[in-house]
Amino acid sequence: MAKDKDRIQKHVNIVNRKASFEYQFIDKYTAGMMLKGTEIKSIREGKVNIGEGYCVFQRGELWLYNVHIAPYTEGTHFNHEPLRPRKLLMNKRELRRLESDSQEQGITVIPTRIFISDRGFAKVEIALAKGKKLYDKRQDIKEKDVKREMDRAGY
Structure with missing residues (x-):
């Protein structure tokens, strides 16, 4: 019984670290997810991979694809399918704005973080993002190295 309580976490924060390296975020939104019962239990165990996830608009609704939630x-x-598409829940006004902004060339909608809200609901933070060029990535690495050296030196 004690093992079960250790396995399930109250505060879950699963971050897509690769996204901030590959994309430049223009705007961020928070959306709810339509889940099945076993999916929320797997999320609370932290068994989620959002590294390859992306969002697509279909008939005015936003769907989350390629996010792997391990079977409970x-x-x-x-039990649920691990890679099934999941509907995202947002206000109509936010959906319309996001859909019109994502129609531009080179703009995509990606999940950046999955977390459990204070009320116990699973939420996903999505970002309107533009892909970085190679020189942008090099600049970010350079800035990160300089910051690390400054912290080590005690400045």
């Missing part, structure tokens, strides 16, 4: 270990034959 205690689940029965009602």
Whole structure:
């Protein structure tokens, strides 16, 4: 019984670290997710991979694709598919603005973070993003190295 309580976390924060390296974020939004019962249990265990995830508009609705939520270990034959598309829940006004902004060339919508809200709901933070060029990535690495050296020197 004690092992079960250790396995399930109250505060979950799963971050897509690769996204900040590959993309420049223009705007961020928070959206709810339509999940099945075993999916929320797997999220609370922290068994989620959002590294390859992306969002697509279909008939005015926003869908989250290619996010792997591992099957729940205690689940029965009602367990969920790990890579199934999930509908994101947002205000109509936000959806319209996001859809119009994402129609531009080179702009995409990607998930940056999955977390559990204070009320216990699973939320996903999505970003309107533009892909970085190679020289932008080099500049970010250079800035990170300079900051690390400054911290080591005690400035």
